[in-house]
Amino acid sequence: MRFNSIRFKASILYSVILAAILVLFGSVIYGSVYNILYHDLDEELKIKAEEVASILAAYERVERGRSHPIATMLDLLHSEYAAADRRMIVDDIWKSQLEVLNLKNDYINIMNARGQTLFSSHNYTADIARLFGPATPSDLTALHYRSFSDAALRLRMINLPVSLGQIRLTVQIGTSEDNIHSVLGRLGLFLTLAILVFLAGTSFVGSYFTRESLKPVREVVDMANRITHKDLGARIPEKTVDAEMHELIQSFNVMIKRLETSFGHVSEFNSHVAHELKTPLAVLRGEIELALDSEKTPAEYQKVLSDCLEVIDHMIKVVKDLLLLAKLDYRPDIFQFEDISLTALMDEIAEQSRILAEPKKIVITFDIPTEDIRVEADKVHLRRLFHNIIGNAIKYIAAGESVRVSLHRQGQTCRVVIADTGPGISEEDLRNIFRKFFRVPRADDTQESGTGLGLNIAQSIAKAHNGNINVTSTLGKGTTFTVELPVLT
Ligand SMILES: Nc1ncnc2c1ncn2[C@@H]1O[C@H](COP(=O)(O)OP(=O)(O)O)[C@@H](O)[C@H]1O
Ligand SMILES: [Mg+2]
Structure with missing residues (x-):
């Protein structure tokens, strides 16, 4: 002991x-x-x-x-x-x-x-x-x-x-x-002996019972020592133990479960990252090998180099988005919240979106009320959220189609609805749309460039603002994203 x-x-x-x-x-x-x-x-x-x-x-x-x-x-x-x-x-x-x-x-x-x-x-x-x-x-x-x-x-x-x-x-x-x-004298001797014998007896019995009741602690310790990242599936059996011990074991098991989930996310994320970076690297290698294969004209070399530059730009974008995501998810202190006018922000975004929509001849309309709707937000990140969603709409719908952005207030919540008349998203893909690196696969060769991180970033920003993003879509008819944010009173 x-x-x-x-x-x-x-x-x-x-x-x-x-x-x-x-x-x-x-x-x-x-x-x-x-x-x-x-x-x-x-x-x-x-x-x-x-x-x-x-x-x-x-x-x-x-x-x-x-x-x-x-x-x-x-x-x-x-x-x-x-x-x-x-x-x-x-x-x-x-x-x-x-x-x-x-x-x-x-x-x-x-x-x-x-x-x-x-x-x-x-x-x-x-x-x-x-x-x-x-x-x-x-x-x-x-x-x-x-x-x-x-x-x-x-x-x-x-x-x-x-x-x-x-x-x-x-x-x-x-x-x-x-x-x-x-x-x-005899009484004193008798009492002293009786007290000593009784004390020795009870401390022996007491020690035995405390050892028995603390046994599960030993089990928790042994189990904790045995658990490694390879067997996070292990759990301590919640057999009949005292209430406090039961609670301890339960908390311990819940903690391991959380760790297991997080660890799962981390390894899934790692393999995604590796995969995302492996493809462009393979493309780079292919381009360079091709260039080295035989003598090329300067124009051909220029083409190879500009292709490589494009791939590198894509990789930089992926890495930047990943760094941003890591910050959004694990560093809540990067947000600088202030009282801002959402109405004014939407006006600003309308201006920029029109410029983006212009080359594709997409009609983009904004329905913004005159009422000054104020929210507690980080302007830079909130702007990025709307740009990601509106940017997707412009990117994925065909030329000549339209996007409609509207802002409403309903009680303590305001909604920004971004509805397009584009290709729509199937029900199955809709379920995965906010996942990291998810991109709706295209059968043809018309895949737009992207990282598959835009919507995940947007959702993280919405969550940090105590808001949410919902999406509904009908194939062939269009997609509607609704961003909900709490209003400042
Ligand atoms: N408005 C939209 N219409 C159709 N598909 C969309 C729309 N917005 C997003 N998507 C689909 O969701 C996928 C994920 O979007 P996102 O996370 O922004 O990644 P990225 O745009 O980089 O591919 C896109 O690849 C696209 O297939
Ligand atoms: Mg996108």
């Missing part, structure tokens, strides 16, 4: 999120158990302290009237001079209570209102007393719990002020926290 792969990043992201959730969850559990354990321990300590207080109260009742209860108690518990039998009874009571309360291991300290220790259990040594610390004013008046620890001991202590009649005492009981810590 690579470090900069989606799979690695997804696995890391999921693991981090999952780890955060698990740690949070573990902390909540740990915290709750911690609180519950301390709460229970505090409750237990309180019960013990209250019981100790009630034992003290019992001493007071037993000894009431005879002496001060604390003095009696001290006397009972500590005095060298107490009657042995009474001391024994009280000690027995005390001992049995200690047993009931499980106080044996606890540290007990009972203080008077001034914070002086009146009584403490045997295990309440100087070290423990130091740990408990001197009594503060709040120790003598308020119930509270505290935790202490040193190197050997961890204690939880309750501080419970009690009143026995006139006397105010404070009962302090300290008990070991070891149980709590051992439970918490």
